[in-house]
Amino acid sequence: MIDPWFSLQLSLLVASIATVIVAVFGTTIGYFLARLRFPGRNLVDAICTLPLVLPPTVVGFYMLGILGKRGWLGQYLYSFTGWTPLFTWQAAVIAAVMIAMPLMIKTSRAAIESVDPIYERAAYTLGKSRVDTLFKVTLPLAWKGLLAGVALSFTRALGEFGATLMLAGNIPGRTQTMPLAIYQAAQAGDESLALGLVIILTAASLLVMVLINRLGAKW
């Protein structure tokens, strides 16, 4: 049976955890792509963009191949811990991270590239290390763009369907997030439930965007 409140809570939890992970790693990768010149930079950029252009089911399929019980990494995880992330809510987090990551990388890279490097050079002559400069100069100046990336990532994670279905399944009360519950309600012909869920998801996404826009405007 569909449990709308469970699905809403799970979706918010999954999207929140995924957004924290995506914000940290996405910004880090975005910074390297924006500021460092290294061989294979364009290839890294292309690979990071791939989950954005591939169907989420394809990304989910790759992740199954990596994390499944007989998967590339999953087999070791399973033989050492007896645990597999498949069909758990953690798998929904992994799916959301994979799908939202490119958005964060793209927006943070653009945000950091828009910061004139001369500010960083000025900070170096004032004795600040690279890391100090990153946190006290670059990131504060890129703040608005980063915030937009976080908003996009969160709402994208909230709406994740394809990769989640592949990796976490669609188990009511365990891994059924909002989009999956909506799909199931629509399939079962329960249109009023589907409509209710659709409105809640839309409102939640809208609310997040408005809140983050206000935060950005305050700066």
Place this chain on the structure above:
Amino acid sequence: MVERTLKARINATVGSFSLAVELSVPNGLIVLFGPSGSGKSTLLDCIAGLRVPDSGEILLGDQVFYDSDRKVHLPPQKRRIGYVFQRPTLFPHLTVGDNIGFGLQSWSPARRKARLDELLDLMQLRDLADRYPANLSGGEGQRAAVARALAPEPQLLLLDEPFSALESQLRKSLGEKLRSLQRKLSLPMVLVTHSRAAARELADLVVYMQAGRIQTTSTPDQLIPD
């Protein structure tokens, strides 16, 4: 105050441009003068440690900043060189006070506050301490930039076209300010300009550069009028 002579022998290439200079500047205010594209800014970047030359050596007194033979390259953080850039570089997200205090974050709060007060008075910025850079005039911004560069007590101050955005009256007063600071703090300064008037008024020594080479080194009164 220790006599600190800056000695630099620098070979650097930037694209198709090549810089090859050798200079020795005693304590004082040295003006690097020449047309744009003559390599003045590149030279300052090398001295500050923001650009690694292809070869050569850079010394200040007995400190080795760069030596290609001995594979020494001290990063800008360790050189204690103040740098006032050509473009405005006050951090737009910080107030004037926080900008000036930016290089002092490892100092004790009491010492930092004292130093900040000293600089606000020195550069006549007392009333502007809480303003953001976007709300400063060109002259105020430039004074704040000089104050920020001076704050961590540098042993050398580099100024890249500090007057370029200023009208002549402000240029004159900032020039006089720098001149008197140089005397007062006995702080060696290297100032880049393409203004002959500024070179003549301020310099102890004028180094004329063209196409990446030093053409002449002279006293300001030897500089031919426009």
